[in-house]
Amino acid sequence: xSTFSRxxxxxxxxxxxxxxxxxxxxxxxxxxxxxxxxxANENGFGPAPSVLRAITEAALExxxxxxxxxxxxxxxxxxxxxxxxxxxxxxxxIDSLLGQIVRLVIDPGMPVVTSxxxxxxxxFHVNGFGxxxxxxxxxxxxxxxxGLLAAVRRENPPLVYFANPDNPMGSWWDADSVxxxxxxxPETTLLILDEAYCETAPEGSTPHIDALIDQxxxxxxxxxxxxxxxxxxxxxxxxxTPGTAAAFDKIRNHFGMARISTAAxxxxxxxxAYLGEVxxxxxxxxERIGGxxxxxxxxxxxxxxxxxxxxxxxxxxxxxxxxxxxMEHGVFIRRPGIAPLNRxxxxxxxxEADMALLEEALPQVLKTL
Amino acid sequence: xSTFSRxxxxxxxxxxxxxxxxxxxxxxxxxxxxxxxxxANENGFGPAPSVLRAITEAALExxxxxxxxxxxxxxxxxxxxxxxxxxxxxxxxIDSLLGQIVRLVIDPGMPVVTSxxxxxxxxFHVNGFGxxxxxxxxxxxxxxxxGLLAAVRRENPPLVYFANPDNPMGSWWDADSVxxxxxxxPETTLLILDEAYCETAPEGSTPHIDALIDQxxxxxxxxxxxxxxxxxxxxxxxxxTPGTAAAFDKIRNHFGMARISTAAxxxxxxxxAYLGEVxxxxxxxxERIGGxxxxxxxxxxxxxxxxxxxxxxxxxxxxxxxxxxxMEHGVFIRRPGIAPLNRxxxxxxxxEADMALLEEALPQVLKTL
Numbered sequence: 001x002s003t004f005s006r007x008x009x010x011x012x013x014x015x016x017x018x019x020x021x022x023x024x025x026x027x028x029x030x031x032x033x034x035x036x037x038x039x040a041n042e043n044g045f046g047p048a049p050s051v052l053r054a055i056t057e058a059a060l061e062x063x064x065x066x067x068x069x070x071x072x073x074x075x076x077x078x079x080x081x082x083x084x085x086x087x088x089x090x091x092x093x094i095d096s097l098l099g100q101i102v103r104l105v106i107d108p109g110m111p112v113v114t115s116x117x118x119x120x121x122x123x124f125h126v127n128g129f130g131x132x133x134x135x136x137x138x139x140x141x142x143x144x145x146x147g148l149l150a151a152v153r154r155e156n157p158p159l160v161y162f163a164n165p166d167n168p169m170g171s172w173w174d175a176d177s178v179x180x181x182x183x184x185x186p187e188t189t190l191l192i193l194d195e196a197y198c199e200t201a202p203e204g205s206t207p208h209i210d211a212l213i214d215q216x217x218x219x220x221x222x223x224x225x226x227x228x229x230x231x232x233x234x235x236x237x238x239x240x241t242p243g244t245a246a247a248f249d250k251i252r253n254h255f256g257m258a259r260i261s262t263a264a265x266x267x268x269x270x271x272x273a274y275l276g277e278v279x280x281x282x283x284x285x286x287e288r289i290g291g292x293x294x295x296x297x298x299x300x301x302x303x304x305x306x307x308x309x310x311x312x313x314x315x316x317x318x319x320x321x322x323x324x325x326x327m328e329h330g331v332f333i334r335r336p337g338i339a340p341l342n343r344x345x346x347x348x349x350x351x352e353a354d355m356a357l358l359e360e361a362l363p364q365v366l367k368t369l
Numbered sequence: 370x371s372t373f374s375r376x377x378x379x380x381x382x383x384x385x386x387x388x389x390x391x392x393x394x395x396x397x398x399x400x401x402x403x404x405x406x407x408x409a410n411e412n413g414f415g416p417a418p419s420v421l422r423a424i425t426e427a428a429l430e431x432x433x434x435x436x437x438x439x440x441x442x443x444x445x446x447x448x449x450x451x452x453x454x455x456x457x458x459x460x461x462x463i464d465s466l467l468g469q470i471v472r473l474v475i476d477p478g479m480p481v482v483t484s485x486x487x488x489x490x491x492x493f494h495v496n497g498f499g500x501x502x503x504x505x506x507x508x509x510x511x512x513x514x515x516g517l518l519a520a521v522r523r524e525n526p527p528l529v530y531f532a533n534p535d536n537p538m539g540s541w542w543d544a545d546s547v548x549x550x551x552x553x554x555p556e557t558t559l560l561i562l563d564e565a566y567c568e569t570a571p572e573g574s575t576p577h578i579d580a581l582i583d584q585x586x587x588x589x590x591x592x593x594x595x596x597x598x599x600x601x602x603x604x605x606x607x608x609x610t611p612g613t614a615a616a617f618d619k620i621r622n623h624f625g626m627a628r629i630s631t632a633a634x635x636x637x638x639x640x641x642a643y644l645g646e647v648x649x650x651x652x653x654x655x656e657r658i659g660g661x662x663x664x665x666x667x668x669x670x671x672x673x674x675x676x677x678x679x680x681x682x683x684x685x686x687x688x689x690x691x692x693x694x695x696m697e698h699g700v701f702i703r704r705p706g707i708a709p710l711n712r713x714x715x716x717x718x719x720x721e722a723d724m725a726l727l728e729e730a731l732p733q734v735l736k737t738l
Contacts, residue, residue, distance in 0.1 A: 002613075003610065003612025004559050004585045004609075004612070005556060007616060008473065008474060011472075011616065014620070020623070020624075022438060025438055025440070042433055042434060047431060047432060060415070062424070062598075062602055062633065063411050063414075063415045063416060064411055064601050065411060067391050067394070068387050069391060069394055092625045092627075096625055099622060104376050105380075106377070107378075121624075158375050214371065225434075229431075232430065232433050232629065247372070247380065247385065249386060250385050250497065253465045253468060255389075255464055255603070256464065257603070258627040258630050259601030261627050
């Protein structure tokens with residue numbers, strides 16, 4: 001294949017890859033139709049009617065670039081969160097922010113601490129900037145705060161990643177433990193505290209905004225992709241000190257945000273009543289998923305997210321067979337990529353029609369295995 | 370200010386900046402309202418009614434991530450362009466693709482050739498990866514192909530940037546000259562041939578798709594931001610060989626594209642009749658801008674783009690005073706950043722209401738100077 005011959009040595013060492021295979025690719029590659037899209041932790045309850053109206057209105061202005069300073073969204077988020085606009089950086093989803101953060105602190109060969117089996121896209125970005133991943137095993141399906149801290153003390157990394165609640169397991173820590181962990185870190189280690197799922201987490205598990213706002217080595221990342229139902233809009237944000245948040249301005253794609261997406265996020269933030277309804281729907285759907293699992297002899301794990309990890313009691317080959325088998329019925333789910341987490345499957349909350357398909361398909365799939 | 374202490378040395382050396390000040394920021398900072406938004410080479414004629422319908426329809430699916438493989442858009446673009454889907458890479462506007470290309474080939478200290486006064490966002494990305502800019506002056510307000518080639522031969526850079534048509538001057542080369550330039554480059558130098566404005570360019574100035582499609586050291590970049598009127602949607606694409614195009618998969622934000630934006634781009638590509646209308650409107654608007662300039666004793670330069678650079682016949686202080694003065698009347702325009710190009714102002718094509726405001730304000734501004 002005819003390829004430019006002078007990519008950097010780092011680039012030449014990287015594989016061309018897509019970290020997650022999308023459901024559309026599965027449909028194309030296997031000739032199957034996704035009927036229940038409950039595999040990517042999207043939010044099938046969808047955005048608010050007020051958001052749909054805002055999108056239609058903003059469509060008329062989509063010939064304009066978005067405000068590169070994201071002024072209105074920062075103002076609205078700051079008011080909502082109880083922080084200052086200058087504490088915030090906006091990006092095209094948390095994925096984009098993760099890539100930028102890695103670039104800010106990692107030169108090739110530097111260690112980066114994360115949990116073994118945690119978010120693969122973070123690892124993709126670490127590899128992409130030549131970082132050296134140092135992984136800490138989960139303990140009882142939770143990220144191990146003590147283990148992460150020990151690894152930080154041993155390796156002196158510029159960067160450590162920790163998600164609360166966790167993806168792919170749905171587990172979580174209480175806010176006090178998270179704050180204690182953040183405070184125990186050396187100031188030369190930057191913590192990414194990924195809170196993509198904080199809206200669905202139980203009371204007392206997300207640190208108060210003030211608890212970490214003065215710590216320049218902590219960046220909390222959040223998104224409109226999950227509880228707000230706007231995964232396709234690509235709006236994530238980072239919370240830190242003004243000094244740390246300003247560093248994104250050194251490297252970000254200033255005109256990268258879609259204008260309609262920004263309008264959608266503003267409308268979503270304003271409609272907290274709708275968010276409340278969705279959170280209740282997600283809670284009920286988690287219970288529904290748990291019930292379906294138990295009825296089939298599987299063990300749902302407690303979840304603070306918009307998905308449920310289900311322990312299938314055997315190895316990764318078994319869980320893979322369940323994932324592939326469900327897709328034959330049009331039910332798209334995923335599973336953790338790495339043992340021992342991959343004894344589980346992972347199913348996203350969704351509307352009742354999706355749950356009914358799951359309920360019908362799962363016993364049929366299990367029977368064939 | 371409290372800032373994380375361990376950013377990489379390169380990051381610490383960079384300023385926190387926004388390459389272009391958006392019109393929204395000008396409104397906020399100066400307490401003025403933009404009435405004619407003709408400064409950012411957006412397309413005030415807006416997207417097609419068919420595109421607006423596609424956006425409203427796609428809003429219902431914005432809870433879903435976009436297909437990370439951009440399959441449908443690549444298929445449609447390939448059919449439209451007469452190339453293969455695997456020749457293409459999709460990104461969040463050309464700006465995003467420029468950043469990725471720099472990252473693919475530039476290690477700190479490496480030379481990068483561009484024209485002195487050409488696209489600042491490209492320079493932003495080169496600086497962001499530690500590249501060393503080597504600039505070649507414009508000749509007669511055109512990028513100098515011979516000069517660029519001489520600089521390449523002297524510096525052996527991994528990367529050279531050339532826009533055809535050019536921004537900010539609106540000038541262009543014929544296709545044969547562009548192809549000859551591309552073929553004369555050493556295979557160890559990657560050419561970014563930025564064709565953001567190719568749709569508005571005269572017949573014979575854009576090389577045929579086949580002319581460069583086999584050259585792995587050429588990446589052509591295009592966008593839906595200009596002629597298609599979708600600047601706020603952030604859809605750019607790159608055309609190269611499959612091998613070179615695949616390199617983007619090593620580093621891109623795979624889930625970075627907005628789903629509604631992709632639907633909008635697909636609809637826009639399908640509605641070539643509307644594109645034809647817009648191109649005619651842009652042509653007429655360029656003439657209108659030229660007429661207004663001449664009536665005020667200024668000299669419009671020939672333009673292959675959706676804007677007109679106007680020679681104001683004096684220095685950068687004078688053109689700046691015109692830009693600032695027009696803004697007092699609500700007319701937002703820009704000007705090139707660097708002498709001698711900055712003797713000009715740059716005005717984007719737009720609807721008649723914008724032109725009327727310009728026509729009214731310009732003589733008033735000139736009178737005060």
